[in-house]
Structure formats: C-alpha cells, structure tokens
Amino acid sequence: MNPSGTQRIPLPPVPDGWYRAIFSDELAVGDVKPLAILGQQLVTWRGEDERVRVADAYCPHLGAHLGHGGRVEENDVVCPFHGWRWNGDSGRCVAIPYSKRIPANACLRTFEVREHNGYAMLWVHAQGAPPWFEVPVIPETDDPGFRVYKRNRWVLDSHIQEIYENVVDVQHFRSLHQMDVERASWEPIGSPDGPIVRLAVDMRRDSAAQAGDAGKTEIESFMYGPGLQVTRLSGKLRGVSVNSLTPIGVEKVEVAHTYYVEVSDPSAEKEVEAFWEYYVDDHRLDFQIWNHKIYQPRPVLAEEDGDVAGFRRWFRQFYSAEPAPDGDHREAGSA
Ligand code: FES
Numbered sequence: 498m499n500p501s502g503t504q505r506i507p508l509p510p511v512p513d514g515w516y517r518a519i520f521s522d523e524l525a526v527g528d529v530k531p532l533a534i535l536g537q538q539l540v541t542w543r544g545e546d547e548r549v550r551v552a553d554a555y556c557p558h559l560g561a562h563l564g565h566g567g568r569v570e571e572n573d574v575v576c577p578f579h580g581w582r583w584n585g586d587s588g589r590c591v592a593i594p595y596s597k598r599i600p601a602n603a604c605l606r607t608f609e610v611r612e613h614n615g616y617a618m619l620w621v622h623a624q625g626a627p628p629w630f631e632v633p634v635i636p637e638t639d640d641p642g643f644r645v646y647k648r649n650r651w652v653l654d655s656h657i658q659e660i661y662e663n664v665v666d667v668q669h670f671r672s673l674h675q676m677d678v679e680r681a682s683w684e685p686i687g688s689p690d691g692p693i694v695r696l697a698v699d700m701r702r703d704s705a706a707q708a709g710d711a712g713k714t715e716i717e718s719f720m721y722g723p724g725l726q727v728t729r730l731s732g733k734l735r736g737v738s739v740n741s742l743t744p745i746g747v748e749k750v751e752v753a754h755t756y757y758v759e760v761s762d763p764s765a766e767k768e769v770e771a772f773w774e775y776y777v778d779d780h781r782l783d784f785q786i787w788n789h790k791i792y793q794p795r796p797v798l799a800e801e802d803g804d805v806a807g808f809r810r811w812f813r814q815f816y817s818a819e820p821a822p823d824g825d826h827r828e829a830g831s832a
C-alpha cells in the first residue's frame with residue numbers, strides 16, 4: 498500500500514496455482530499447524546498415512562481454530578473445542594463425541610495437496626476449479642547425487658506477477674545486475690498458453706564466472722505456474738535452486754529458495770555454493786526494487802525492452818476470477 502492507502506499493485510492478490518503451504522520437514526506425522534497464507538487462515542496436518550492435508554482453519558461448529566490445539570486421528574483432524582472430527586480428504590464431519598446425528602452440512606473446506614521437492618503445495622483457484630496442471634518433480638531433489646546446501650526465505654512487499662516480470666525485463670540484467678547479457682529469451686514450454694515457461698540468458702561472460710573461476714556453466718530457469726520457479730546450473734557447475742512463491746496477502750509474498758549442490762569433489766562443491774551466494778546477493782538487488790515499485794499498467798517502453806506485454810498476456814491465464822480493479826493489466830504495453 499501507498500501511504501495514501503491506495504494499492505501499489507492493483508492485481509488480484511492470489512493467482513490460480515499451486516503454492517507451498519509448508520516445508521515437508523516442518524510437519525511430522527501427527528503434527529497440526531496453523532497457516533496464514535493466501536490472505537486466509539488455514540490448518541495443515543500430516544495424517545498417519547504420512548500425507549499432508551490442508552483445510553480452512555475455523556471449525557464450522559463454533560469457530561475454534563483447528564491449528565491451535567487440534568489433533569490428528571488417523572488421517573483426520575479433531576477440533577480442540579468440542580471434539581468434532583473432520584475427514585482429511587472430504588472435509589466432512591465424521592464424528593461428534595456427544596451426538597449420533599451429524600448435521601448434513603457439517604463440512605470443512607479442504608484443499609488438494611501435492612508433496613514434491615521438499616514442499617507441500619496446495620491448489621487454489623478463484624472459481625474453485627480442480628487442478629489443470631501438476632506440480633513437477635524436480636529430479637535433483639530426489640537424487641542422492643545432490644545435497645541441500647541451504648534454504649532461504651523472505652517476505653516481500655510485492656506480487657508474484659511483478660516478481661516474474663523480472664525474467665522478460667532483459668535490460669535490467671545489465672543495469673541492475675551488471676551482467677553482460679548477450680540475449681535473454683523466455684518461451685512457453687508445451688503450449689503457448691500453458692503454465693510452464695523457460696528463461697534462457699546468454700551472457701558474454703556467464704554470471705557463474707563472476708562468483709569465481711567457474712568455467713562454462715549454463716543457467717536456465719523454468720516457471721511452473723505462479724508458485725514454483727527453478728534455476729538450474731549445468732555444465733561445469735551443477736546444482737538447482739527450487740524457489741517457491743506463496744502469496745501471504747495483498748502485496749505480500751513469501752519467497753523461499755532451496756539450493757542443491759551436486760555431490761562431487763569439495764572444491765567443485767564450494768564453487769557451486771559460491772554461485773548460490775552470488776545468486777542470493779543478486780536477488781537482494783531485485784528485492785529492493787520489488788518492495789518499493791508500483792505496477793505500471795501502461796509502461797512506456799523502448800524498442801530494446803523485453804516482451805512485457807507478451808509476458809502479461811501469458812500470466813493472465815492465472816486470473817480466472819476478475820481482472821485487476823482497473824482492468825489495466827489487459828492493456829499492457831498497448832498505449
Ligand atoms: S468449535 Fe470445533 S468442535 Fe466446536
């Protein structure tokens with residue numbers, strides 16, 4: 498928000514997609530935890546079958562927060578207030594300790610969850626539609642040839658569309674990141690209006706070299722819908738950063754990175770770690786911009802700028818409900 502109370506980024510705050518609810522290692526079997534994401538209060542638990550569930554936090558009975566004192570029974574959650582038990586999959590009430598008759602409308606809203614890459618991700622869709630794409634398995638996250646180097650997380654005063662727009666903004670690589678970029682391109686993978694895009698940045702001197710004596714390393718990024726982004730190093734240095742972006746509320750996004758390093762000899766591993774440190778420093782330059790910029794619905798562009806309008810058209814697929822309040826993002830670059 499601006500001090501005047503107007504939104505800096507008047508876009509729908511939660512695009513449709515898969516979002517990290519919690520890190521896998523933060524939820525053991527039998528754990529119940531509150532979640533405050535997507536502008537909502539939610540509860541998550543891990544059932545005895547080891548699967549993660551996510552549901553609305555507030556008990557339909559008399560409103561207790563299931564994430565504060567709730568407990569797991571088999572794969573269900575039991576409310577701490579009067580003990581009503583809610584099915585982990587359907588959300589239906591399956592037991593009331595003091596009554597034989599369960600009201601027909603006793604149902605908690607539950608979410609689809611996928612757990613891959615160290616993240617439990619939930620599906621959200623403004624119209625309530627089921628998932629139309631899946632969370633990919635990033636092979637390195639499940640490969641004993643790679644290890645986790647580090648994890649970082651930040652809460653930014655921004656919006657996922659704004660953060661993603663970074664990838665088509667070719668000129669900022671040079672001006673903000675001091676990269677000697679020859680060419681940067683982004684392209685949808687599969688169908689042109691599909692949820693996956695690939696970004697390739699060709700540098701005269703690749704950015705890995707700026708982190709040390711790295712030799713030839715290729716850097717590629719992929720976006721899998723609005724909530725998951727992957728940066729992969731291949732060639733001399735090998736590793737992957739698995740980045741999740743979760744809207745917390747209006748103009749608030751939690752970004753989390755997990756960096757993987759190929760297990761090899763110690764000096765090569767050190768070089769990959771150094772690259773990830775460089776990558777974080779690079780992101781901090783963007784954070785400062787994102788935390789303070791406005792969304793410019795009708796940007797004034799130079800010929801050499803990237804395809805901002807094309808990117809915004811691609812991103813529109815994640816807004817099933819409403820256009821932005823001013824509708825302007827549909828006109829990006831056209832005026
Ligand atoms: S408020 Fe949850 S059982 Fe009564």
Ligand SMILES: [Fe+2]
Nearest residue numbers: 663669674783
């Ligand atoms: Fe950037």
